[in-house]
Amino acid sequence: MSTLNHFFWMHIGAGSFHRAHQAWYLHRLLVQGDKRWSIALGNIRDDAKPLLEALTAQKGEYALETVTPAGERQYEKITSISKVIPWDEKLTALVEQGAAADTRIISFTVTEGGYYLDTHFKLDQANADIQADLNGGTRTIYGTIAKILQTRRARDTGSVTLLSCDNVRHNGERFRDGLTEFLTLRGENELLAWFKANTTTPNTMVDRITPRPSPDIAGRVKQALNMDDRAPVMGESFIQWVVEDNFIAGRPALENVGVEMVETVVPYEEAKIRILNASHSCIAWAGTLIGQSYIHESTGTDAIRQMAYDYVTEDVIPSLTPSPLDLAQYRDVVLDRFSNPYIRDTNQRVAADGFSKIPGFITPTLIECYRRGQQPKATAVLPALFFIFMRRWHEGELPYTYQDGILDEAAVHAMFTSADPLARYARDGKMFGPLAARAEFEQLLRDTVARLDSWVKANTPLATTH
Template sequence: MANYLQASLNADQLSVQDYQKEAINAGIVHLGVGAFHRAHQAVYIDRLLAHDNQQNWGIIGVNIRPQDSQAFARFVEQKGEYVLKTMAADGATRYEHIRSLIEQIDGAQAPQDVDAALAHATTQLVTSTVTEGGYYLDENRTLMLDHPAIKADIEGARNTLYAFLYAGLKLRSETSNGAITLLCCDNLRHNGELLKTGLMQFLAAKHDNKLAAWVAQHVSFPCSMVDRITPKPSQQHVDDVRARFGVDDNMTVMGEDFIQWVVEDNFAGAKPPLDLVGVQFVKDVVPFEEAKIRILNAGHTCVTYQAALKGLTYFDEAMRDEELKQYFTDFIEQDSIPAIGKSVVDLPAYFDIIAQRFSNANIGDTVERICTDGYAKFPIFVFPTLEGAYKRGLTPSKTIQGIASWFAFMQLSHQGKVGTPYHEPNKAALAAFTNDEAGIQAFATDRFLWGNVPTEFPEFIAQLTKAIQINMTKYA
């Protein structure tokens, strides 16, 4: 693909970092090469590679899911290269030729090649984006040992992140023996701690005490906070790149112009100087995580079901709906920011940035996408504001309104009365939440969703019940 792009039409419109790909060596293995990785970490690394003496940080991109092998084959065909299309709220559009993924391995077909990459002495960093569900941890951070994928992996299969890390780190401990950093880049609070917790439980289940001791001594698990709205890949952008540059790039990815990466400064091996390209190294990621999760993610989650109930297609439309725009402002100013309390982050300024980003009509982020997986999102994104507000003596009425809209969406979706499809991997967990007194009670007291809030603050149950009744009347 590189030759096509360099000799393409309108080459002056396509920016490319100033380095020779042939001179780049791999220092990073990335597990889970989806659209977000290609619009985020791969972009930062692409920029780093253009700096003096930083040519040892190329990425080996690894697919670990058999269901993604077909799409990954096209990526291999393109030698890991693709166009990133960035769109700002004012319509300004930028195209970048990203080349940082210098090698590709389909771990679903050649797991031993992944092991060799993880074990290689030059590999200093393993990054991962396998989505929230890819860590198989329950609400108590306990590894789901009964899950079929985990069960099979403990017996030697290769379904999950843990199986690949186990085999690769085991080989590394027996060969190059070098210290290494495992940097989780998924959108999870305390993500480094979660990865470490899951992996150590997996090693315990494998009864590999020797490797567990090695990991404790040679591996670090920094937390990180990642941010860039990256919609699902769209044929529209593939067609645009083909028309503009005369190349077939099926891996074209599009993102907003905002990008952020905050990383805990905790590296076991060599540390890439990503601060040269805008990454923030900090002692504690938590304040940045909290701001993002409670303002951006919770804002998305609490607004999106109301947008779906109103029949909106794109999230930016919600920001042009006067009622929803006001709701979002009230949710942040009345519930979210007060529940966070003091922060090193300028929260009102951060809220202004998020409001602008949410209004970006060029992103085309769908309400349907954001409605997906509600059962997993509410405990992570919304619960902290719910609990934090009550603990500060506040009534989180806007948060409760957002929760009630999810319940109404669930019911009306089940009845076929809402146009937005609901994709819910945990559908079975919603079965008890029927549209009657018993179902609302089950929903309002669900420990996975709301923890101890219903027992510590019983007024929550009555307040949520009332809000559900209002929502059902409003949207039914």
């Protein structure tokens, strides 16, 4: 393809979400006849190698299945990935593509833990991956992007937009601050100056529930599209993307395919993170504790649905008012989406990354309630559920492997074997910021954990077994 009239959008993070979300929007542009942009897809870690190999064999094409809460399924062959970047330990091909003059946007989905930030939004320098990258490695998004920018600067291949596509509040700013701190710690002053002058990092809000594909999807894709697909994805029919219009080196005409291009994403982002993401985690932790496997069955459990409803209604809506969104309607739409029995999204997937989600999604509401002079009883349910959930993990009694990018296993085991685990938990500044020093917050957590322990005990015999 000629670089004169074709540009690459390189994406780092080959999971299902990117392929059900950003790649879908780019595909819609191609369908409209706008062929100026396509995606080059790669990964930092080797865990996606089988997927990348499958996509390579399929020339980047795969099927997307979407399903409504009423069970209506639609199928589409997605064609926006024109290049699949092979993985190697030094990320040679990824850096090469990222540094190419025709790569004008580099986006990434690295999940909450992939930003390696503490509650003060500073890099967790004690983390082994960050340590490795401060010494020249490419294990994290910071080390990887630093190497790409270093190469772009050396080759003079021009400016590039760095686009976060994660559920992190102010994700573009957080990434910019993180990379600034990272380059400062490495003493890369010239590269830091180049980064500041030659990149933009717009904030974005992304939304589409995308579970891990179930084994039976391939058969449905074969029937619908007559396609033998080794890399299909599935998602709910709902989709939303809100992006700050701040691209330094050009961009696709995303507004032509339903992307909301705005000056600031803040009100959309706050509503989504606090209402959708935090409620999702609440439902997953609670459902797991009473033996349930799927989000829809946990949302359909009256007591669990009520926990999420009360959290949003009593604490979040007052914190976010005034808002350009109808927050009560947004809450109801979210709970309806979670109830979709055809998505079969697992509690395991949604329960992940709690050590990032508590400070990122939940602690801000706790703090704002206290500022208003209100005790955040409904919000305290969420960190209390996570405490009980992690106690179950410590005891080796979770029904699945808990996945968390910043889990310090030794520290969590030490907390639960200490004389007063709940005191250790409540006083964790990384989790609860200024509330970690407040006795009233610790007491609220104690009361809430005791109440939820009783609820779990009363409801576990009634749980569905799988």
